Amino acid sequence: MTEAAIADHGLIGDLQTAALVSTDGSVDWFCCPRFDSPSVFGALLDDEKGGHFRIRPRADYDSRQLYFPDTAILITRFTTAAGMGEVVDFMPPAGKVPTANHQLVRMIRCVRGEMTFDIDIAPRFDYGRRAHRTDVTHNGVVFATDTLTLTLHVVREPGDERIAQVRVAENDMHVELSLKAGDVRGVVLESGADGPPREIRVAEFQQMHDDTVRYWRNWLSRCTYTGRWRETLQRSAITLKLMTYAPTGGLVAAPTTGLPEQIGGERNWDYRYTWVRDASFSVYALLRLGFKEESAQFSQWLRERADERVGGEGGPLNIMYRVDGSSDLKEESLEHWSGYRGSRPVRIGNGASDQLQLDIYGEALDSIYFADRRGLEVGHRGWMAVRELLNWLADHWNQPEEGIWETRGGRQDFTYGRLMCWVAFDRGIRMASVHGRPAPLIRWTEARDAIYEQIMEKGWNRESGAFVQHYGSTTLDSSLLRMSSVGFVSPYDPMWASTLRAMEDELVIDSLVYRYDPEASPDGLEGSEGTFSLCSFMFVDALARAGRLDDARLAFEKMLTYSNHVGLFSEEIALSGEQIGNFPQAFTHLALIDAAITLDEALDRGRPALTGD
Known part of the structure; x- marks a missing residue:
């Protein structure tokens, strides 16, 4: 069989791990007990060997999928010639204490007529590398290995034996x-159960559902955004919450690994970790929506990483961490898996974790500064960590690096990296001045000004009439769309207007934006990629700030048409319009939120958004 399309999935989760459920009722991806744990169901990457948990009608059917309003509860609706049925999937929130106990709840309902469902459970523990035992009892099934056990509890009413009769073949049910x-x-499929399978009554089942509805609606009620595209932004906020590891506040870049940036290509990375860059963006986006608790928790996570000061060659911060804050991300390939539609290798771990990417210090300081301005003031220990980071950066900003896109073609003097170093010093200077905190302001100011002069001299290419990817090149890079949003250039500066026009000519196709041209700037990898949805939303933000409101709104509305049926975005859009790359991607949803709020505010004023935050 062929793996279901990436976009043909909805996301559920319990704030410590997550699962992808396809429009035909199959759990195609589920790692346990954490986002970055080995998979139990991995059919998304190998339909034959990855493992699955399928519930679907026996007869021919059509299906539709939606979220229960204002929640992370997913409903897959099936229609056949004989009736209509639903599978309602959710995971009760697991709380803020790390636990091995997680519940994947699958409610099956017949709405009209009658319907026979086939239920197939074929776990493949440890990415299919570990065999399991299957023990059937009157009330369910136990799938067990030496390291992880999954217990299946059945839901029924007294005297109802319809689901107790099972068939087991080769340890699958x-x-x-x-x-x-x-x-x-x-x-109910449960990990870490404290006993054997038990019979669950429908009333208890319904209470689990109602409690989960209440949790999500209470959480969403804290959203203060009331502008245009409110439902779209709230869905993105729920998606980001689903990808946040509650015990630490770490946001994973995506809950998946190995989904390709080009079908059949080798750009297949593991995104189940917390990038300093991505998570820093989350502080900005979530605070703009009114979610202070999540922003405060990540700020604490970031401060803890800075306090450790155990970064390698890249400085006091690694570019990414596991969700618990550890940094062992050794990269390897799952050679026994075919990969999504033949896209290999399937990687777990991430070898880019020890790269030097100087921009992360700017993203971190920008988020800390933004939170500080909105009442989440940096305390003494936090300021000491900030000062340590900036003092290190003052000694190391002027050197080649791998850059934001984690290229594997050698280090360069990337303009975006220098830009964000400027941001780091600028935000540090502002916080020290406002709060009267001890800081070597002369040293930081000299570094900030030197970076500004260097970018204007070396990052600007007269031939291209644009700011370019790295010094000495003519290659454009859409990461530089942030130059106006961070306040480095005025959105009305002729140099910036010229850069926008150059990007439109070379990187933009009908609202879709490429990161850069790999042929013009080799990145050490074979093949090409699709347009990058993060950059497409950054383009909307840049247009709105430059006063091009009609262009910005049209581009934004076009981008919304590329979301899937439940409002989720992957990393990239292929030429065919298909979603590719890891799914859903936090960076894309963060950029969507930022672009929508910037555009909404500009439309309300009838004039462009101004820089300043």
Whole structure:
């Protein structure tokens, strides 16, 4: 079989791990007990060997998928010639204490007529590398290895044996379940259960559902945004929350690994970690929506990483960490998996973790500064960590690096890296001045001004009439769309207007934006990639700030058409319009939120958004 399309999935989760459920009722991706743990169901990357948990009608069917309003509860609706049914999938929130106990709840309902469901559970522990045992009891099934056990509890009413009769073949389970209108049954797959499978009554099942609805609606009620595209932004906020590891506040870049940036290509990376850059963006986006608690928690996570001061060659901060803050991300390939539609290698771990990427200090300081201005003031220990980071950066900013896109073609003097170093010093100087904090302001100011002069001299290419990817090149890079949003250049500066026009000519295709041209700037990898959705939303933001409101709004509305059926975005859009890359991607949803708020505010004023934050 061929793996289901990336976009044909919805996301559920319990704030410590997550699962992808396809429009045909299959859990195609699930790692346990954490986002960055080995997978149990991995059909998204190998339909035959990855493992799956499928619930679908036996007869021919059509299906639709939606979220229960204002929640992370996913509903897959099936229609056949004989009736209509639903599979309702969710995971009750696991809380802020790390736990091995997680529940994947699958409620099965017949809405009209009658329907027979086939239920197939085929776990493949440790990415399919570890065999398991299957023990069947009257009330369910236990799938066990030496390191992880999954317990399947059945949901039924007294005297109902319809789901107790199972067939096991090669340690996988198959169940046939016939329902008529009004019937509600289901299963709960639990890791770390404290006992054998048990019978769950429908009333308890419904209470689990109602409690989960209440949690998500209470959380979403804290959102203060009331502008245009409100439902779109709230869905992005829920998606970001689903990708946040509650015990630490670390936001994973995506809950998946190995999904390709080019079908059949080698650009298949593991995104199940917390990037300093991505998570720093989350502070800005979530605060703009009114979610202070998440912003404060990540700020604490970032301060802890800075306090450790155990970074390698890249300085006091690594560019990424595991969700618990550890930094062992050794990269390897799963050679036994075919990869999504033949895209290999399938990588786990991430070898870019020890790269030098100087821009992360600017993103970190920008988020800390933004939070500080909105009441999350930096305390003494936090300021000491900030000062240490900036003192290190003062000695190391003027050197080649790998850059924001984690290229593997050698270090360069990337303009974006210098830009964000300027941001780091600028924000540090502002905070020290406002709060009267001890700081070597002369040294930081000299560094900030030197970077500004250097970018204007070496980052600007007269031939291209634009700011370029790295010094000495003519290659454009859409990461520089942030130059106006961070306040480095005025959105009305002729140099900036010229840069925008150059990017439109070379990198933009009908609102879709490429990161850069790999042929013009080799990145050490084979093949090409799609347009980068993060950059497409950054383009909207830049247009709005430059006063081009009609262009910005049209580009934004066009981008929304590329989301999937439940409002989720992957990393990239292929030429065909297909979503590719890891899914859903936090960076894309963060940029969507920022672009929408910037554009909404500019439209309300009838004039362009101004820089300043």
